[in-house]
Amino acid sequence: MLDRAIKFVTSLKLTVVCLGIGVVLVFVGTLAQVHEGLYQAQTRYFKSFLIYWSPQGANWKIPVFPGGYLLGTVLLINLIAAHIARFKMTRKKVGILMIHFGVILLLLGQLLTDMLSTESAVKLQIGETKNFSEDFHDDELALIDTSDANMDRVISVPDSRLEPGREIALPSSPFTVRVKKFWVNSDILESSAAGADKIEATDGVGVGRFVVPKPSTTKMDERNLPAALVEVRAGAKSLGTWFVSSQVGKKQSFTHEGKSYNLALRFRRHYTPYSLTLVDCAHDIYKGTEIPKNFSSRVRLENPEKKEEREVLIYMNNPLRYAGTTFYQFQMSPPGQVKASTLQVVRNPSWLTPYFSCAMVGAGMAVQFLTHLFSFLKRRMS
């Protein structure tokens, strides 16, 4: 039985079938980007173990095709298994071993990148200091205990957990949040309109306002602005129902047992132990046009832990790389408006693996070629 399983995972047929499915997956996933947008198509087809299908309006779904993670994992197992089972280490095969090890590293590195990397943005006006960036895609329901004079204690619930009807016990707090409604994308109106629902909030900015449900955006230049209606309970007692939305900047507060709390649905924050202050920024345009020529931001980097304080100029193609995070110049306020700059923040702990793996594959090919060349020359000379 074990032998049969090993034979299966080490077979070349499995490799060919996986590569064939991979071709189909890439083709279908690429076409799906037209309607689903890049991010959703990537998540559904490539960053998944199985691709699910469900009829419109149905609550159930069935897996119909293997996703990118499953395919990559099987290929990886197949490659490693074949090596362990079949490969005999000889001098002549050192190059091949290096090539295969490089490919394995590439596959693993890509998986780690998908798992560990984050993309976010930090938006700064002149003089503004921030020690966090905001995620491009994910949101969070944040309950913030503001009663301490110096520190805020944040309990962050990812938006993926905000399903209508769900009760979420907030750890290290006496509260339970009951999600009454959730809109994946929405707009807020001051008065009633066709398609708008009255917000049934008892406290906060939602009282008397209306929400318009919007379909999830698939455009690359837009982002979903989710909203939720949540009831906060302390034990059996309801403290009120709030409408929270990532569009609402105004603080929504309540007090409980002498402590004050803020409640917000906001872009997921990634905090850093250092801060950036925007000292100045420039938005150069080609003369006589509105076409941007160059964006640049002068930021002050302060890291109290390392007692580091210095100014850095970030401009197009010249990012700041610091503590495993890269800050790219991303957006800029137009001339004549409040000076502000947005930096794209990319954190990818395994960013070096593609370089190592490509170098290893290249070196392996060179070794293999030279091994053959020398043996050929040797034969010819003899």
Add this chain to the structure above:
Amino acid sequence: MSMKQLPRFAAIRFTGWLVGLFCPVFLLVGCGNSDIRVYTVPKEKPSLAATSSEGQPQVHWQTPAGWEEREAGGMRLARFAASGKDGQEADIAVIPLRGVDAASADLVNIWRKQIGLPAASSEEISQHAEKIKIGSSEGQLFELVSTEPVIDGKSKARTYVAVLSTNESTWIFKMSGHDGFVAEQKPAFTAFLNSISIQGGSGTGASEPRFVSTNARRIPTGPGAEGSPSLGKPAWQVPSGWQEQPPSQMLLAKFLVGGDAGGKAEVTVSAFPGDTGGLLANVNRWRGQVGLTNIDQADLSNQVTSVDVMGGKAMLIDVTGQNPKNGQKARLIGAIVPREGKTWFFKMIGDEQVAEREKPIFVKFIKTVQFPDA
């Protein structure tokens, strides 16, 4: 080596390899971004950036002798410079922090840090605060002197910071520069503070800058902004029969006006800083939207009428042309209202008969608008 010949211990070793290699990977997959996080972060300090150049309140002052007004930028509403002997200089700035109820200690610590002084507690700072007359109100004056020569490594720095808190805003008046010269300028600075007069400014809070980019991705309005387009509209009376629609990007509001015979018109409201190219350019832009040719400055007065609105005048334009998309007759009635460095646009475009019927209602609507700075 074929599989049938694989020794038992090798098969076990092989399975162990695979399990050992892939368990961490699957564990990693399991630990996604779906966990509830609990963490503590330092409180967000009031930011000097929490101000906007839009809708600036009116400030009047008397410039002391020897001070030269300089171009203000960034968060400064006004800026001056004074020069003394041996290249000694003082820089004076007026900074409004609208919508921010900032603690003086936090603000003073920002400038203490700039001249190399350690942060001080609220008690220490308040002990050294002097009362000072800023216009008709009373503010606090703080004097900061660096302990080290921080200006080019040769001269100590001195900063005077006057803070005035009103109902909706915090005002900062700051003079900084070479120690000796700034000390000399204190009487002038005091006279300047006494001459201050602040009018207007609704304290609508920081407005969100709009972003343009060479990159495709746009960061929409986020929680960092006090209010969003849909929550930051001026107060107005929406006529009955107008249906509010979700506004698209760049619009403050959008309404749909239905006609009897199926004709429709759309009313949009937007506002931008500056004069956005001037009246003629905007009139021609609107004319172009109904397929009409541009006019020149001489014809402008024939095309535009003036209407009184709250706190000013609106320039009204009424043109009929063709909808370039469907070739049907279309009418555009628009109003341009310049307000305190900002230009407001009200536009009704659509079916000619609907526009004719709705024109008085449209004008009445504009008259009900309470502009944030009015």
